[in-house]
Amino acid sequence: MKKILYVEDEPVNAFVVKKMLQKQYEVDIVYDGLSCLQMFQKNNYDLVLMDINLGEEHNNGGDVVQKLRSLPNGKSVKVIAVTAFANPNDKHLFISQGFDEYLAKPIEDSVLIAMIKALIK
Numbered sequence: 001m002k003k004i005l006y007v008e009d010e011p012v013n014a015f016v017v018k019k020m021l022q023k024q025y026e027v028d029i030v031y032d033g034l035s036c037l038q039m040f041q042k043n044n045y046d047l048v049l050m051d052i053n054l055g056e057e058h059n060n061g062g063d064v065v066q067k068l069r070s071l072p073n074g075k076s077v078k079v080i081a082v083t084a085f086a087n088p089n090d091k092h093l094f095i096s097q098g099f100d101e102y103l104a105k106p107i108e109d110s111v112l113i114a115m116i117k118a119l120i121k
Helices: 011-021 033-042 061-069 090-096 109-119
Strands: 003-007 026-030 047-051 078-083 101-104
Touching: 003 011, 003 033, 011 026, 011 109, 026 033, 033 047, 033 061, 047 061, 061 078, 078 090, 078 109, 090 101, 101 109
Parallel strands: 003 026, 003 047, 047 078, 078 101
Antiparallel strands: none
């Protein structure tokens, strides 16, 4: 079963997404950037879902993905920005920060699953 790491500071959002995915994927949840980097180094993930606003002043999802990309296996893992930022220009910003794809909240399960399947075949 493919493994996904979901980085989300809101427990309710994390719970809902885990429920959406748990029949098809093994999902680990962490609530901050430091925990993300630690878990990523301990496990072999196929994909990372990264919230952008993690509630940390100097460690948002964009900062965390850049640190993640510098880790062993960090360059090759697929990372999706999952965010409330829904401006049409936001996707280009997140892709330039090192994300592979972008998904605006609220998340539709069919859209999320299709995006994951396209990235990790």
